[in-house]
Amino acid sequence: xxxxxxxxxxxxxxxSCQEPAKPTPPPPAKPxxxxxxxxxxxxxxxxxxxxxxxxxxxxxxxxxADEKLAKELATEEEARLxxxxxxxxxxxxALLAFEKKTRKVLDDAAESLKGKPxxxxxxxxxxxxxxxxxxAQAKILRKMDPTGGNSNIGTDHDVNLNLLANxxxxxxAAAAAGDDxxxxxxxxxxxxxxxxxxxxxxxxxxxxxSKEPSAPKAAKGAKKASKKGKKGKK
Numbered sequence: 001x002x003x004x005x006x007x008x009x010x011x012x013x014x015x016s017c018q019e020p021a022k023p024t025p026p027p028p029a030k031p032x033x034x035x036x037x038x039x040x041x042x043x044x045x046x047x048x049x050x051x052x053x054x055x056x057x058x059x060x061x062x063x064x065a066d067e068k069l070a071k072e073l074a075t076e077e078e079a080r081l082x083x084x085x086x087x088x089x090x091x092x093x094a095l096l097a098f099e100k101k102t103r104k105v106l107d108d109a110a111e112s113l114k115g116k117p118x119x120x121x122x123x124x125x126x127x128x129x130x131x132x133x134x135x136a137q138a139k140i141l142r143k144m145d146p147t148g149g150n151s152n153i154g155t156d157h158d159v160n161l162n163l164l165a166n167x168x169x170x171x172x173a174a175a176a177a178g179d180d181x182x183x184x185x186x187x188x189x190x191x192x193x194x195x196x197x198x199x200x201x202x203x204x205x206x207x208x209x210s211k212e213p214s215a216p217k218a219a220k221g222a223k224k225a226s227k228k229g230k231k232g233k234k
Contacts, residue, residue, distance in 0.1 A: 078152075081151065082207055084150045084151055085152055085153065085200070085201070088145075091140065091144050092153065092201055092204075093201065096201070098133075099137075099157070099160045099161065100194065102133070102164050103164060103190060106123075106126065106130065106169055107172075109122075110175065116176075120174075123169055123173040126169070127166075127169030130169075134164055135165075138161050141154065141158060141161070152200055156193040157197075159193060160190060163186055163189065167182075
């Protein structure tokens with residue numbers, strides 16, 4: 001019996017040894033590494049170690065550099081405008097003279113119509129007669145500077161002509177009817193622009209164009225060396 005039991009045990013052991021081994025499951029996949037978002041660069045980090053006085057010095061230096069650049073650009077722009085207006089000086093003077101003359105014509109007409117019941121209506125008729133000449137001057141202005149922006153007083157001419165064609169006669173008519181406020185406002189605007197234009201044109205008249213610097217003369221030593229070289233060649 002013991003032998004039989006032993007044989008049975010050996011058979012079972014042999015059978016168990018012959019069973020194929022179960023496959024080992026693969027290890028779980030490692031989670032992807034977490035990439036931290038790039039931290040924003042602190043613009044002031046470079047100066048974080050600086051003291052208050054040093055920071056102020058840097059700010060002041062930058063401010064002065066910006067102001068200097070702005071001043072240089074403004075000077076260049078003014079020189080450009082002055083050069084253009086000097087080349088068109090005769091046209092500017094003629095336009096300004098026309099604007100002043102037209103204003104006087106309207107003022108004289110308004111003065112002669114004082115006290116008349118139809119003063120406002122008569123003023124409108126006089127303004128209509130002046131409008132054709134004003135439009136002709138506006139064409140001259142556009143021809144002088146087609147694209148605009150090249151003259152320092154081109155806009156002033158344009159505003160004056162528009163005021164003389166529309167707002168100023170209307171203000172004179174309103175004054176004839178007893179309302180002086182519009183005339184005071186429009187008259188002040190014309191006075192301001194006339195003053196600016198006269199001042200600018202006086203400056204343009206006396207301005208001198210800057211000349212290109214001439215080439216520096218050769219030093220005496222250089223001249224002598226050049227002469228010696230020529231003699232040696234001979």
